[in-house]
Amino acid sequence: MPYLSQVINNRIEDAADNYVGRLKDILIKPSSGQYDPVKLILVKSKSGDFCVDFKYVDNFTKKDLSVNVLGDKLVKMEIPKNDYTWIVRDILDKQIVDIEGARVVRVNDLRLNKIKGDTNVVAIDISFKGLLRRLGFSWVDVFNILKVNLIDWSKAQTVEGGVKIQTLAKELDTLHPADLANIIEDLTLKQREELVSSMDEKSAAEVVEELDPELQKILFNNLGPKKASNILKKMSIDEIVDLMQVLPKNEVDEYLSYLEKHQKKSVEVLIEYDDDTAGGLMTTDYVKTLPDWDLNRVVDVIKEKSSGMRSLLYVYVVDKDNKFLGAVSLRRLLLTEDKTKKVSEVFKPLSAISVLGVDDDMDDIMELMTKYNLFTAAVLDESGGMLGIVTIDDVMRELKPNA
Amino acid sequence: MENEVVKKRPWFTKIFLVFGVMGPAIIAGTANNDAGGISTYSFAGSQFGFLLLWVLVINFVTLAFTQEMGIRLGVFTGKGLAALIRERFGVKLTFFALFILFISNVAVSVGQFAGLAAALEIFGFSKYLIIPFFSIIIWLILYKGSFKKVEKLFLGISLFFLVYIASAVMSGPDWTEVVKASFTPYMSFDPLYFFALLGVMGTTITPWGQFFIQSYVVDKGVDKKHYKIQRWEVVISSFFACFIAMMIIITTKQVLFDNGIVVDSAEKAAISLTPVLGRFAKDIFGIGFMFAALLGAFILPLTTSYSICEALGFEHGMDTDWKDATVFYGLIAAVIIFSAVFVLIPGMPLFKTMIMAQVLNGVLLPIILIFLLILLNSQKKLGLPKMGRFEKIIYNFVGWEAVVRLSIISILLIAFTLFPGSMEYLKSLF
Numbered sequence: 031m032p033y034l035s036q037v038i039n040n041r042i043e044d045a046a047d048n049y050v051g052r053l054k055d056i057l058i059k060p061s062s063g064q065y066d067p068v069k070l071i072l073v074k075s076k077s078g079d080f081c082v083d084f085k086y087v088d089n090f091t092k093k094d095l096s097v098n099v100l101g102d103k104l105v106k107m108e109i110p111k112n113d114y115t116w117i118v119r120d121i122l123d124k125q126i127v128d129i130e131g132a133r134v135v136r137v138n139d140l141r142l143n144k145i146k147g148d149t150n151v152v153a154i155d156i157s158f159k160g161l162l163r164r165l166g167f168s169w170v171d172v173f174n175i176l177k178v179n180l181i182d183w184s185k186a187q188t189v190e191g192g193v194k195i196q197t198l199a200k201e202l203d204t205l206h207p208a209d210l211a212n213i214i215e216d217l218t219l220k221q222r223e224e225l226v227s228s229m230d231e232k233s234a235a236e237v238v239e240e241l242d243p244e245l246q247k248i249l250f251n252n253l254g255p256k257k258a259s260n261i262l263k264k265m266s267i268d269e270i271v272d273l274m275q276v277l278p279k280n281e282v283d284e285y286l287s288y289l290e291k292h293q294k295k296s297v298e299v300l301i302e303y304d305d306d307t308a309g310g311l312m313t314t315d316y317v318k319t320l321p322d323w324d325l326n327r328v329v330d331v332i333k334e335k336s337s338g339m340r341s342l343l344y345v346y347v348v349d350k351d352n353k354f355l356g357a358v359s360l361r362r363l364l365l366t367e368d369k370t371k372k373v374s375e376v377f378k379p380l381s382a383i384s385v386l387g388v389d390d391d392m393d394d395i396m397e398l399m400t401k402y403n404l405f406t407a408a409v410l411d412e413s414g415g416m417l418g419i420v421t422i423d424d425v426m427r428e429l430k431p432n433a
Numbered sequence: 434m435e436n437e438v439v440k441k442r443p444w445f446t447k448i449f450l451v452f453g454v455m456g457p458a459i460i461a462g463t464a465n466n467d468a469g470g471i472s473t474y475s476f477a478g479s480q481f482g483f484l485l486l487w488v489l490v491i492n493f494v495t496l497a498f499t500q501e502m503g504i505r506l507g508v509f510t511g512k513g514l515a516a517l518i519r520e521r522f523g524v525k526l527t528f529f530a531l532f533i534l535f536i537s538n539v540a541v542s543v544g545q546f547a548g549l550a551a552a553l554e555i556f557g558f559s560k561y562l563i564i565p566f567f568s569i570i571i572w573l574i575l576y577k578g579s580f581k582k583v584e585k586l587f588l589g590i591s592l593f594f595l596v597y598i599a600s601a602v603m604s605g606p607d608w609t610e611v612v613k614a615s616f617t618p619y620m621s622f623d624p625l626y627f628f629a630l631l632g633v634m635g636t637t638i639t640p641w642g643q644f645f646i647q648s649y650v651v652d653k654g655v656d657k658k659h660y661k662i663q664r665w666e667v668v669i670s671s672f673f674a675c676f677i678a679m680m681i682i683i684t685t686k687q688v689l690f691d692n693g694i695v696v697d698s699a700e701k702a703a704i705s706l707t708p709v710l711g712r713f714a715k716d717i718f719g720i721g722f723m724f725a726a727l728l729g730a731f732i733l734p735l736t737t738s739y740s741i742c743e744a745l746g747f748e749h750g751m752d753t754d755w756k757d758a759t760v761f762y763g764l765i766a767a768v769i770i771f772s773a774v775f776v777l778i779p780g781m782p783l784f785k786t787m788i789m790a791q792v793l794n795g796v797l798l799p800i801i802l803i804f805l806l807i808l809l810n811s812q813k814k815l816g817l818p819k820m821g822r823f824e825k826i827i828y829n830f831v832g833w834e835a836v837v838r839l840s841i842i843s844i845l846l847i848a849f850t851l852f853p854g855s856m857e858y859l860k861s862l863f
Binding site for chain 1: 510511512520524525527528651656745
């Protein structure tokens with residue numbers, strides 16, 4: 031079966047091999063998650079353009095396009111206004127989202143194929159070879175060096191037009207926020223705005239966190255204060271701080287006013303620290319306990335607080351003056367049968383684990399976390415007061431900023 | 434709700450806003466006059482005095498309008514010019530447009546490298562050492578994605594060319610004559626005049642500038658709310674670009690033309706600043722000129738590759754790496770290497786190369802403008818704001834006038850160059 035470029039604009043003949051017109055476009059009714067059969071073909075003729083139901087099409091190859099009736103018997107349909115997607119007009123040369131590959135690509139050509147008797151759009155060619163085919167330069171690749179790169183049609187989504195963005199959002203639900211962020215970065219401003227608006231605030235916050243702060247800034251400006259503040263509130267503290275650092279002063283104040291009181295306080299503290307120090311990297315999303323709490327109470331606190339946090343590996347123990355004492359691992363907590371025991375009986379005290387100073391730089395952080403095999407490390411001020419934690423994913427982000 | 438607040442700004446906020454726009458606009462406008470621009474204007478002023486001033490007045494109008502078309506398309510479609518051409522015109526015409534853009538950009542890029550070599554020759558550096566060195570630096574900075582960090586520095590340094598305002602004033606021109614020349618079109622059948630004319634047009638309005646401004650508003654995320662402010666910014670920056678160009682022509686006319694010196698090297702262009710900068714003229718000009726060339730030497734390979742990859746669907750952008758965006762970085766490298774090698778050819782006249790690049794730009798520009806104008810007129814398809822009938826006529830008039838003007842002059846210049854006899858024939862007709 032042919033590529034679109036091999037049949038488009040070809041001669042269409044009737045049952046007696048008489049000229050009917052030329053193939054101008056192919057119309058489908060796209061549905062998500064499957065191949066779409068060709069419904070109508072748009073024929074260009076001297077007496078004006080018209081549509082023909084695909085059931086009259088007999089041959090559909092690059093050499094031969096024909097209908098199975100005589101020209102004067104052919105049922106010429108009006109060109110439908112909506113309902114249909116025109117694959118040349120609406121898909122070819124446009125951008126589509128490749129859901130499996132989590133990226134936005136440009137459609138160079140389309141592949142048609144027969145499935146159970148129906149001719150379907152089955153794949154999108156995004157390769158340079160597809161471009162050459164369109165230009166009629168396929169012969170350039172005599173040695174067949176270039177590879178065709180096809181994307182499964184059922185795993186692709188168009189992005190033009192507001193309505194489709196809604197279905198796109200549903201499709202994209204299965205993706206990891208980081209992959210979704212990749213896609214969003216490649217979309218236009220308006221599409222980004224529509225897509226993010228169509229998500230619930232929590233998932234939107236997770237995706238926005240993965241974007242570059244500069245893009246976050248642009249996106250928030252576009253979403254308007256109400257939506258922006260709702261998403262912002264759901265973001266983790268250290269990501270909010272990163273965003274604040276690229277905003278001008280007056281906007282920082284505006285965004286801060288959207289936050290809940292406790293969030294605002296944390297952000298204001300964190301924003302003072304240098305970007306690439308432990309203070310700049312840390313988050314204040316963690317669970318603290320006092321040594322004389324029993325484990326039941328700790329579990330209750332975790333149940334209450336952890337839903338707003340990205341991850342939770344340790345519970346940190348501080349005294350009444352917020353002086354850091356040590357930590358309890360979740361494993362320890364889980365394996366201790368007797369939940370009436372006090373935290374002070376099960377936790378690892380300060381001497382046994384290592385902590386970061388607020389001014390420690392990237393090298394210090396990496397060395398410490400690697401040496402002690404830590405996924406999270408506590409950050410203390412000069413007098414030993416607990417300020418926050420640095421998690422391994424923040425460190426990885428520093429190492430590979432564009433991933 | 435928020436819009437109402439925006440609408441009811443008191444007058445002093447409005448004035449403040451305009452000044453807020455002025456800053457970036459002046460920088461953009463001044464930077465628009467790259468090394469090739471300064472060379473071309475210096476040459477034009479020292480060779481023809483005030484005769485080409487009128488072109489700059491027309492250029493200002495054309496530049497302001499074409500740049501406005503660029504931001505209009507960028508803001509309302511959220512797409513770059515290359516992407517829009519691809520979506521509107523299909524693969525074949527896209528290849529054609531990209532081919533034209535590529536040729537013109539490579540020429541300008543060569544011009545920037547030639548400017549870099551010319552500037553450093555003022556200080557006695559050999560181009561055989563300096564060009565390979567800078568090529569590697571440029572590549573590394575672009576590849577590491579740290580261009581954004583150095584860009585501001587370069588833009589800041591390019592503000593040095595504001596010195597031409599002072600030097601034009603100090604050179605004491607006859608201002609009535611300046612005004613008169615600015616509004617009196619002058620034509621001559623001297624091929625050199627045609628050459629200068631096309632060079633001046635091709636350096637103010639460029640294919641790459643058109644692609645660049647549109648990507649700029651798209652990447653910056655300018656939305657409909659800020660469109661009006663952005664409009665002001667391009668108008669003011671266009672004004673400054675042409676204003677500085679006029680000041681260069683006035684300066685070189687007063688200091689060089691009147692003394693019978695024609696600029697044919699960066700060193701001679703530097704002489705024109707002697708009245709203001711005294712014996713430091715050469716050094717200060719050299720440094721300013723070098724950074725202007727360097728800025729262009731960064732931007733051109735980058736914008737060329739960006740546009741091509743955008744249209745053809747290759748991965749692109751500063752936050753990618755070699756593995757994901759091989760074509761993007763490969764093209765950047767290719768443009769840098771070609772430009773460097775071209776400039777390194779022994780005996781290659783650096784200054785002439787710079788001006789030739791601008792002339793070639795002038796020849797190719799109308800083709801890109803035609804694409805731009807067709808897109809501008811596809812308002813419904815692209816979702817652009819509806820234009821009033823009067824507005825539409827003005828935009829089309831300014832745009833098509835530029836296409837016709839540039840085409841006629843290009844054709845004549847090519848004819849004069851290929852058939853020297855044709856000029857004599859034309860002369861005999863008048």
